[in-house]
Amino acid sequence: MQPPSLPDNEQQRLQTLRGLQLLDSGPDERFDRLTRLALHIYEVLIARVSRVAQLGGEGAGS
Numbered sequence: 001m002q003p004p005s006l007p008d009n010e011q012q013r014l015q016t017l018r019g020l021q022l023l024d025s026g027p028d029e030r031f032d033r034l035t036r037l038a039l040h041i042y043e044v045l046i047a048r049v050s051r052v053a054q055l056g057g058e059g060a061g062s
Contacts, residue, residue: 022051 007013017023031049038047 017051 014023022028031051035047035049038044038049
């Protein structure tokens with residue numbers, strides 16, 4: 001099985017996240033606000049904001 005290919009802009013994406021100091025940082029009020037906004041807009045009970053350093057992983061099903 002071949003691993004998935006990375007997007008063409010993967011290095012730029014990671015560089016941007018590092019430049020904004022968004023990777024490996026603890027809780028951040030900016031993301032707390034975005035999460036609360038998502039709760040309000042979508043009228044849901046749970047919302048999450050994730051910062052992803054690496055794309056990939058396995059999956060199955062639909």
